[in-house]
Amino acid sequence: GPKVLQIPSHQIIDMGQMVTLNCDPVSNHLYFYWYKQILGQQMEFLVNFYNGKVMEKSKLFKDQFSVERPDGSYFTLKIQPTALEDSAVYFCASSFDWGTSAETLYFGSGTRLTVL
Amino acid sequence: QQQVRQSPQSLTVWEGETAILNCSYEDSTFNYFPWYQQFPGEGPALLISIRSVSDKKEDGRFTIFFNKREKKLSLHITDSQPGDSATYFCAAQGGRALIFGTGTTVSVSP
Numbered sequence: 001g002p003k004v005l006q007i008p009s010h011q012i013i014d015m016g017q018m019v020t021l022n023c024d025p026v027s028n029h030l031y032f033y034w035y036k037q038i039l040g041q042q043m044e045f046l047v048n049f050y051n052g053k054v055m056e057k058s059k060l061f062k063d064q065f066s067v068e069r070p071d072g073s074y075f076t077l078k079i080q081p082t083a084l085e086d087s088a089v090y091f092c093a094s095s096f097d098w099g100t101s102a103e104t105l106y107f108g109s110g111t112r113l114t115v116l
Numbered sequence: 117q118q119q120v121r122q123s124p125q126s127l128t129v130w131e132g133e134t135a136i137l138n139c140s141y142e143d144s145t146f147n148y149f150p151w152y153q154q155f156p157g158e159g160p161a162l163l164i165s166i167r168s169v170s171d172k173k174e175d176g177r178f179t180i181f182f183n184k185r186e187k188k189l190s191l192h193i194t195d196s197q198p199g200d201s202a203t204y205f206c207a208a209q210g211g212r213a214l215i216f217g218t219g220t221t222v223s224v225s226p
Contacts, residue, residue: 033213045215104162105162107161110158
């Protein structure tokens with residue numbers, strides 16, 4: 001099936017530093033998402049992105065977070081500065097459609113972020 | 117506020133038995149309910165989904181039963197196999213972000 005690739009699979013960073021998580025979505029998909037998962041628990045929605053803009057974001061998407069997809073390349077999540085509570089697995093997802101009850105989100109394998 | 121709840125948190129069944137996973141929601145605008153399967157170290161993958169206009173959806177050994185009035189649904193895994201051991205997430209959407217439940221971890225013993 002369609003593949004979403006996330007790079008790197010694991011990143012360790014010191015608190016206060018900046019980190020960028022990269023996602024290579026399915027090639028013909030138009031909508032992009034980030035979810036946060038702590039300790040294999042609930043998947044929590046962070047943000048979705050379409051046509052160069054944030055469509056919707058949750059309370060978890062703090063001011064220190066930003067997303068972009070420059071020139072149709074990687075879809076990125078940047079955290080600057082990082083905090084201890086940002087330690088989690090971040091999943092990128094993409095879909096061809098959105099909000100029509102007919103779209104399917106395809107997820108990557110996640111990037112495990114550890115903030116020391 | 118937890119919009120999508122799942123029970124039980126974990127479940128162990130013998131191979132060949134039926135596993136029943138429960139899900140409930142609060143937002144009456146939700147009209148699309150996918151179930152995702154997640155194996156350790158991987159991202160969740162769509163398993164089966166249902167729209168609120170239906171009360172049942174079947175795909176092989178996996179069946180969703182949906183009760184709109186009570187805002188409840190369940191996933192039945194018949195003839196459970198060891199390969200079904202995973203965490204299952206109920207999710208809900210109503211024209212906005214896809215919201216995931218708390219998950220049920222299923223272990224199938226041979």
